[in-house]
Amino acid sequence: MSNVLIYNVLISNVDSNTVSPLNDPMTMPLLEVKDLMTHFSIEDKTLHAVDGVSFSLFRGEILGLVGESGCGKSVTALSILRLVPDSGKVISGQVLLEGEDLLEMDDNEIRNVRGNRISMVFQEPMSALNPVFTVGDQVAEVLRLHRGMDKSAAFRRAAKLLGQVGIPDPARRVSEYPHQMSGGMQQRALIAMAMACEPDVLIADEPTTALDVTVQAQILRLIEELIHEGNRGALLITHDLGVVAEVVDRVCVMYAGVIVEMGKVGDLFSAPQHPYTIGLINSLPTPGRRRFIAIGGSVPDLMDLPSGCRFHPRCPRAQEVCTQEEPELTLTEKGNEVRCYFPGNKHESLRRAI
């Protein structure tokens, strides 16, 4: 808890001095991703899935990675755990877990990190669980592997964990198979599995997308409790700005393989700076208005990226310079970092332009 307080204090200092928390020597990030590049080779072409992504995750915070399909958010998560499929490759960058580079580790070392210090929750609970083993066996497996527990101790601990994530009657349900559980219960079981070794970092990739609205709210609340109370860090990957607004502390908005805007969630919603962020927020339905303010065009082909700023073909602010050179991610006065030559919260003018 105290670290959360320290972090909050740091954040409030940041506001007055406009120093990024990332540059502050006082806090060491729990997880730091530096200039990560993951490319896929498809036939003789290169797909730039992740193209130079850097961010830091601190203890006690939930960092949101938000963007549309194909923006590289899931590949970023897979790259952190070195789970990128064979056709892809982490070309460069560093993934530092409290200073240790995961990309430099040998296979044994990284296996000891996965599911132990960093664990992951996937979108489809049904396909992430093995249908032929009981839920208890699957939670216990993690404990036997990483904690060296014997079978019965691990099973008892598994039942306890299921209770902690809000599964009713855990002593009985620990012996059930995944198909006997509802989607929400399966997702809770997966979270129990992810939390079994008390990891420092939880990566949740669209954890509530397959769930119903009322259950989604319950699962988000659970993740929030586990992170804030356990003083861990979470990377929450989602396309849903509603989910972001509900539980996330800081957000990275990704577009076509790069982060285009990064900042505290409050700033991002009250004063978004990048035209893409503004477009995303504007495209959400507003009560009592039948028209949506859509972003024109569609996401670019990652094998054939536009020159300059990747967003320029869809951008209402695009000028000559935007077509020539990609802007850097730069700190604005608000404390957000924005990758745009013409950042600003010109909400009203954009409403008509987009």
Added chain:
Amino acid sequence: MLLSRKQAREPEEGDLIESTTPLLKVKHLTKIFPVKGGTFGKIVGGVRAVADVSFQVRTGEVFGLVGESGCGKTTLGRMILRLTAPTSGGVIFDNVDISELSRQKLRPYRHRMQIIFQDPFGSLNPRKTVGAIVGEPLRLSGMSAGKVKVNVEEMLATVGLPVDSYSRYPHEFSGGQRQRLGIARALSLRPDFLLADEPVSALDVSIQAQILNLLMTLKEQFNLTMLFISHDLRVIRSLCDRVAVMYLGRLVEEGPVEDVYTNPVHPYTEALVGAIPELDPDMRKKDQEPAGEVPSPIEPPPGCHFHPRCPLVIDRCSVEVPELSYRNKDRRARCHVR
């Protein structure tokens, strides 16, 4: 069975007092799917996917049908179009009971009632060109090949697709563009009624807005009456005139959309509306979500289906099914307590 337009009727369930003419009346629709079990696949029970649902869609309105997965909203939609045969109940379209019509007699109504599906990938034949897909309904209606081409090209332009799309295949299009194809196909016969079953759920946020805008533009242009099925409460709120909320096969609430959202009667509606994530991080809700999850439709709880999760539950709720009763002239709700 033909009903005369002027025939005087007693008011009945689902009727809207002082309503404009309804284009579609759904009357006591019920669908029970058999549940098979045992070695020989004997029918051992039934899932009541849709239970005695009645409502009306007025000419020119967008009527929303909202609920969580498994609540029966898609089955209900399919029964309205007679893509699934109802176990009982009727569908009255433009004063004709189409649930009783022969295939032959149904054909003109099929032209007037069209559907767009959720999955823009699964609902287009990958081996056919866009011209063949969008033109198929026109060809089946007996139009000459030359006229079909002109019509299809016009339709493609209307939904915002490039003219050269005609001879291309579905895989050459993005998700948003494929949904535009689905819309072009549905509207090629100039229907009066369009059923949109989760039309944007498979699309990215920025593309969703484009497609919804297109649908609203076309609704005006073609004078469409729409039934919009979605689990996305925000989309329903901004598009629909009226909304019906379903829970485990039953309608639990119905009314004008703003009224239902700001002043829900049924505790389930209240929970659904409360679960919509707030877009202002300063307004994060800390109150309790409804406990538990949607129970299995095979063995729904007795009485009011929502009673095990309901914060207002009283003894009566677990015994007696509440009626869907009028709360004012255009609000209905199914609750003993409120």
